[in-house]
Amino acid sequence: MCGRTRVRAAAIVVLAATSSAVQAAEPASTETLIRQIIHTARQNRLSRPPLAMDVEITKLMADNRERQQERPIERQIWQYRQRGSQVDSALTRYLPNPQGEFYADGYTVRSLWDGQRAWHRQGVLSYATHGWVSQKDDLAQRVLFSSDGSNVLDGLLPHNLYAGDWTEVLEKEPSRASLRLEKELVVDRPCWVLEADTPHGTYTLWVDEDNGGCLRQANIRVDADDWAWGKPLRQSYERKGDGLLRYYRRLEIALSNVVIERIGETFVPVAGTFLSRIWGDDGYQRTVTRVIKRANIAFNPDFEAMGAFQIDMPDGTIVRDQDLPGVKYQWTGGRLVPYVGENIGGVANAKGTGTRDPRTCVCSTDANDGRTSAASGPPRSGSVTEVSHPLQRPALVRGWSVPVLLAASVALGYLVSCGRRKWHKPQHDTRQ
Numbered sequence: 001m002c003g004r005t006r007v008r009a010a011a012i013v014v015l016a017a018t019s020s021a022v023q024a025a026e027p028a029s030t031e032t033l034i035r036q037i038i039h040t041a042r043q044n045r046l047s048r049p050p051l052a053m054d055v056e057i058t059k060l061m062a063d064n065r066e067r068q069q070e071r072p073i074e075r076q077i078w079q080y081r082q083r084g085s086q087v088d089s090a091l092t093r094y095l096p097n098p099q100g101e102f103y104a105d106g107y108t109v110r111s112l113w114d115g116q117r118a119w120h121r122q123g124v125l126s127y128a129t130h131g132w133v134s135q136k137d138d139l140a141q142r143v144l145f146s147s148d149g150s151n152v153l154d155g156l157l158p159h160n161l162y163a164g165d166w167t168e169v170l171e172k173e174p175s176r177a178s179l180r181l182e183k184e185l186v187v188d189r190p191c192w193v194l195e196a197d198t199p200h201g202t203y204t205l206w207v208d209e210d211n212g213g214c215l216r217q218a219n220i221r222v223d224a225d226d227w228a229w230g231k232p233l234r235q236s237y238e239r240k241g242d243g244l245l246r247y248y249r250r251l252e253i254a255l256s257n258v259v260i261e262r263i264g265e266t267f268v269p270v271a272g273t274f275l276s277r278i279w280g281d282d283g284y285q286r287t288v289t290r291v292i293k294r295a296n297i298a299f300n301p302d303f304e305a306m307g308a309f310q311i312d313m314p315d316g317t318i319v320r321d322q323d324l325p326g327v328k329y330q331w332t333g334g335r336l337v338p339y340v341g342e343n344i345g346g347v348a349n350a351k352g353t354g355t356r357d358p359r360t361c362v363c364s365t366d367a368n369d370g371r372t373s374a375a376s377g378p379p380r381s382g383s384v385t386e387v388s389h390p391l392q393r394p395a396l397v398r399g400w401s402v403p404v405l406l407a408a409s410v411a412l413g414y415l416v417s418c419g420r421r422k423w424h425k426p427q428h429d430t431r432q
Contacts, residue, residue, distance in 0.1 A: 041213025113140035134322035153269035212267025
């Protein structure tokens, strides 16, 4: 009996040990699979060759006060180029008329990070253009993670600015992620479903591992204490029409209708719908939907021929130095020169010329006003000379001129009135 008891005890111990080993191995294998999915998605994006593409984004908006039903508010046409960490994007904006047809209102934006410095210019053809320059790469991050861009299709979710794409967020704490036991179909494609509770919100991601680990669908909820745009969401705000601040309390974003194409050996999302819904501390709720389409995708294009990663601005454009507060330059003949002026657009500039050597900022005369496709490249210099810059703006349209003229006319009227009363009174007294 003792021998049989010992055998049974030993068997129980072996079974218990085997069961424990299996239970211990199961989470480890799941975590390994999660890491594998993340690695596949990340490698597909990072191994993408230098590219140029055109992007069309149609924005629709609705809120719980003014716009009950979603309606188009803007269409954006982007020319986007990326080479490693270098980013060059140019925007032309279109607005809807009462008939719902879109027209170009003349507003353009160009943002560029060439690996050494960031350039930015924006303006409206009928008004003015201005720009700034910096040696910090913050602009590159903001372009990559912009809501008004197509990189959300690649998993660069806007609220994760400074945190990285979704793979980097989950990779930092993979233990927070879980994997559903079975794949789910999204547009007839089997996808792994990752769920994660992270400092940047609660994630549910449908990942198509067979197509480069691209996202087929995503739902993210960000609460007040979760991080968004580099800080807790509750610290982000917008200014209301009455000048008061509206602080954010909740954010929900969703990615859907994603179309993926294989170009060479790379999988690229070419279309999708991105929805962003925000709640304010005053009960306000706004939903913005972006319908995104990518086209004319070209790998390893001739960037020099299309003027990519080279900046140009209309002569006379005033350029602020983001790294040296108060210092300004003037764009003249394809380069920055120190600027000393009295009043530009109503803003006095009593600062010096700064310490940055403008000779280090000599640039090409190629320009890109955001009107041509990435394949054809931008027009040559002179294409944006129709943009009025501050030095050419008539004095009567400066921001300070209207109130000054109004005050002067009131004062002059008062003096004239006083003069008339003083002139007529002695005559009246004489007649008496």
